[in-house]
Amino acid sequence: MIAADDTTKALSDEWLTYQVGKKDEDAFDTLYRRYARLVAWQARSLLRSGPAAEDATQSTFVILWKKASRITLEGESLLPWLLGVCRIECRSILAKNQVLAQPSTDNGFEGSSPDPGPEELVIQGEIVRQIEMHVSQMSELDQAIYRLCLLNELSYESAAKELGITHGAVRNRLSRLKSKHRRHDPNRETGASQ
CATH class of the missing domain: 1.10.1740.10 (RNA polymerase sigma factor, region 2, helix turn helix motif)
Incomplete structure (x- = not known):
């Protein structure tokens, strides 16, 4: 007990x-x-x-x-x-x-x-709140890299120019962020591709 x-x-x-x-x-x-x-x-x-x-x-x-x-x-x-x-x-x-x-002319899904x-909007708001809370615990530079590369889908080179750091620094920090959040690659057993 x-x-x-x-x-x-x-x-x-x-x-x-x-x-x-x-x-x-x-x-x-x-x-x-x-x-x-x-x-x-x-x-x-x-x-x-x-x-x-x-x-x-x-x-x-x-x-x-x-x-x-x-x-x-x-x-x-x-x-x-x-x-x-x-x-x-x-x-x-x-x-x-x-x-x-x-x-076809549609998106292929029935x-x-x-x-x-309304229910989906409430759930969406909760997801966004929890993700933002998690992101707020990162360093300012990591938050900027997260937003530029993952949310805005900028290339490493474009993000590096915007932040005034090297392409390698962006790549390495983003790689470290991803490994912190996912200690292993979920694709290994699923066959999914990133």
Whole structure:
């Protein structure tokens, strides 16, 4: 039985992820209940397809189950790691669908909806809040590199010019940031490509 003082620790993402690494199904269920809706929302917003979003969400949590013992959190939340894996899964699904799809005038997905509903907007706001909280814990230079390279999708060279540092410094710092957030490459077991 968990003592009252241990309740917070037992419910932290770090502790739950550690327990999932030991194949604790209850810990996995807790993390799934905590984050499945946020991961599913991101998948739905990227894929614009309910069934494809469900596949990406399930794949994300299968990867969590398989790789939890190798995850080191750089903060208190597992959400940034899950969203990163989900993005990779969505890219993989989109690439596969592009290969399989016949040319058409629409985006190739049935039931796509260009405008998110009120619930999706609330979830989107929560995702943005949690990501921004995580990013705010980085150094100012790392925050700038994150925003320029990952959000604005600038090349390393363009980001380096804007920040007044070398191309190599941007590349190395971004590589370090990515490895802090994802201690291993989720593509290894999924076959997804970045």
